[in-house]
Amino acid sequence: MPRRLSLYERLLHLYPAPYRKRYGDQMIQAVSDMLEDTTSSSQRSLVWARIVIDLPLSLIKTQLQYAGGIMHNETPGYIKRSGIFTGALVLPFFSALIANGLDKLLFDQNLYGSWLWHWPIIGFWVLWLPGTALTVALLSYGVYTFTPERKNRTNWLRRALDVPHAWPVILPGIVAFGILFILAFHDSVHCWIQNPIHFVTRYHQTLQCTERGYLGG
Amino acid sequence: MSRQYNQLPQVAFSILLALSLRPRHGYEIMKQVAEDSNGKINLGPGALYTSIKQLNEQRLIEEVEEVEDVRRRYYRLTDKGRISLRAELDYYETTLALARQRHALEVILSYA
Numbered sequence: 001m002p003r004r005l006s007l008y009e010r011l012l013h014l015y016p017a018p019y020r021k022r023y024g025d026q027m028i029q030a031v032s033d034m035l036e037d038t039t040s041s042s043q044r045s046l047v048w049a050r051i052v053i054d055l056p057l058s059l060i061k062t063q064l065q066y067a068g069g070i071m072h073n074e075t076p077g078y079i080k081r082s083g084i085f086t087g088a089l090v091l092p093f094f095s096a097l098i099a100n101g102l103d104k105l106l107f108d109q110n111l112y113g114s115w116l117w118h119w120p121i122i123g124f125w126v127l128w129l130p131g132t133a134l135t136v137a138l139l140s141y142g143v144y145t146f147t148p149e150r151k152n153r154t155n156w157l158r159r160a161l162d163v164p165h166a167w168p169v170i171l172p173g174i175v176a177f178g179i180l181f182i183l184a185f186h187d188s189v190h191c192w193i194q195n196p197i198h199f200v201t202r203y204h205q206t207l208q209c210t211e212r213g214y215l216g217g
Numbered sequence: 218m219s220r221q222y223n224q225l226p227q228v229a230f231s232i233l234l235a236l237s238l239r240p241r242h243g244y245e246i247m248k249q250v251a252e253d254s255n256g257k258i259n260l261g262p263g264a265l266y267t268s269i270k271q272l273n274e275q276r277l278i279e280e281v282e283e284v285e286d287v288r289r290r291y292y293r294l295t296d297k298g299r300i301s302l303r304a305e306l307d308y309y310e311t312t313l314a315l316a317r318q319r320h321a322l323e324v325i326l327s328y329a
Contacts, residue, residue, distance in 0.1 A: 019270065022270070023266040023269070023270065026242075026243050026262075026266060026289070026290050027243070027262040027263070027266055029242075029243065029244070029289055030243040030244045030247065030262040030265065030266075031262055033243075033244035034244060034247075034262075037244075050259065050261050051261055051262070051263075053261065054260075054261025054262065054263040054264055055261070055263050057263065057264065058261070058262075058263025058264050058266070058267045059263065061267055062263075062267055062270075065267075
């Protein structure tokens with residue numbers, strides 16, 4: 001087998017296992033047929049160029065379909081519900097940013113002076129809601145990892161790495177963590193950002209500073 | 218079985234069309250689709266088998282059982298697939314006739 005074809009065969013391992021078992025050999029055969037049909041090295045290069053474009057696109061599509069299918073049929077109900085709940089909790093953050101962006105775009109002003117950007121409202125959408133989302137996501141993920149189902153007993157590490165089943169809570173969990181992480185370093189949040197270590201070590205002063213209304217003021 | 222027309226994505230339609238005359242294996246389907254579309258649709262193996270999987274799940278095509286070569290699996294249209302293809306073709310025919318009619322009317326009106 002040519003070197004590139006064996007590389008293609010190895011790359012097929014990135015597809016979901018059931019798909020690869022069903023169509024992997026046929027895909028390799030199709031590439032082999034395509035190469036056999038060429039008569040010059042430039043034609044062969046064209047074939048490989050097509051495959052270089054085709055492979056990642058179909059890979060993403062297949063993985064998404066696979067993840068969607070698993071979520072529909074196999075993911076536990078509480079993971080789905082937690083996913084929807086945590087997703088809803090991080091939504092206000094993005095809604096506020098979009099509203100601010102639209103305000104800037106349409107009216108050339110921003111919402112920094114509005115109630116939305118003042119304590120305690122801002123605390124909800126930048127801190128408490130994402131914080132709750134992260135907590136719920138971590139709890140659900142923990143429950144999924146450490147309580148195997150009766151019919152499918154696998155060890156905890158395998159379940160911890162089971163992204164296809166747990167992604168509905170992993171994804172919003174990562175987003176919530178990202179919001180909190182950005183918040184800790186974003187220079188618009190004066191009280192918290194002047195020094196991240198200051199934020200961690202002098203948490204109460206940070207909160208007092210925030211409550212005095214410096215935040216976004 | 219009736220089916221609303223114009224529900225098939227372009228690639229799915231092209232694959233059904235390629236299988237309308239006889240069963241074909243993957244590379245034959247790719248070649249036929251390219252030929253039917255005058256080279257405008259060039260499917261790679263990934264795109265082809267992603268669509269084949271979907272069409273298979275929708276029971277529009279099926280694998281031909283009696284084939285020895287594991288790597289060269291042949292696919293053929295099911296009855297449901299044939300009905301879908303017919304409905305899709307009817308839709309295109311009707312739309313094309315309507316478009317031609319309107320275009321002709323437009324030309325006549327532009328000279329009036």
